[in-house]
Amino acid sequence: MQLEVVAIGGYEEVGRNMTAVNIDGEIIIFDMGIRLDRIMIHEDTDISKMHSLNLIEMGVIPDDTVMKNIEGEVKAIVLTHGHLDHIGAITKLAHRYNAPIIGTPYTLELVKREILSEKKFDVRNPLITLENGNKLDLTANITLEFVKITHSIPDAAMAVLHTPYGAVVYGNDFKFDNFPVVGEKPDYKALKRIGKQGVIAMVSESTRADYEGKTPSEGVAANLLKNDLLGTDNQDNGVIVTTFSSHIARVKSITDVATKMGRIPVLVGRSMAKYCGIAQDIGLVKFPKETKICWDPSSIDKTYHQIMKEGKENYLLIVTGHQGEEGAVLSRMATNKTPFKFEKYDQVVFSADVIPNPMNSAQRYLLEARLKLMGVRIFKGAHVSGHAAKEDHRDLLRWMQPEHLIPSHGDFNLTAAYTKLAEEEGFRLGEDVHLLRNWQSLKFERVL
């Protein structure tokens, strides 16, 4: 048998994830994502008219032209979850492969929306839904299994390829959350079973491999939000919370607190409506029944007018724009481009970390400065990450005991931190831990 793991994207950066696994000429592709910071795409930006080759040149999507050098036939494109750094390049690249796109129900609903909004390419690959906990034969020799894990978006999966030679595990992205607000905790039993059966190779995210300890549960973020929102004298003031529109568990926690405060939760913006609407439609989450969702500019304006007329203290707004992105809902509100008017002692809660790049930091600084000038009270810190930290990774390594380990989803600092942790667990760089750069591959032979 010949197994080859090809690093296409996400091995020199956080973003644009794409990996190919070639097993005796049968190729399975994992993820096709974009790199958000490359063109400062924020949650409401449109790349639908842009061509693949331009986007590859700009470093926005993975450079999959490397696939020309790989001998074999692509049998499936497997998506682990609905974040754009994992599915955002589907509309630009998938049509080049004669293969189905496979994902969990929520992931595929998001993919369908991406395909509908694409203006340059016609993506006609069959879409196959695979629920977590289920298996699907991809070829006579390869069976795909989705293992339920937790992350900052619902319905995320760890993808496992069962082959006659053992399993190949693709763990990009995950955290181990035993108290998730939406969905269930990870399927530890399945993870341990797969490890016992034998893992030839594992690709693992390393985004937070430099953090000591264990990533806190989403339940912790829910309590931090309660502390900020229920523990502040804000009864007579406007309250606005900003977070990732795809973070359904977080939005659910915010709407629940709004209800406790006697306020009507209002989800504002196109992406907020898209991610939350789909999650509610397919039964992943139930927002309080009085929740209002408004997405098109006229209904948003109408809602703002209504809020200003009836009194801000009756509502809690949940909006995009936590990075300070120009044109996002919160920035527009802060620059008086909407009928909503901030007043002294209004409360803005940032339930998200700044993604650390200088442009984000500058935009966020500007946003906060504007809000402060209007006397708005700013709250930060009601956030936990969706990515595994060191001790989560250590658990997974102990369960899986892979023969070969390939850190991904990070630059050198992160993949090196992961490698250091793996060495603590008995692995050795160059022997069974392999640091790949984009376009490099790892090949190994194995006899049955």
Ligand SMILES: [Zn+2]
């Ligand atoms: Zn993710």
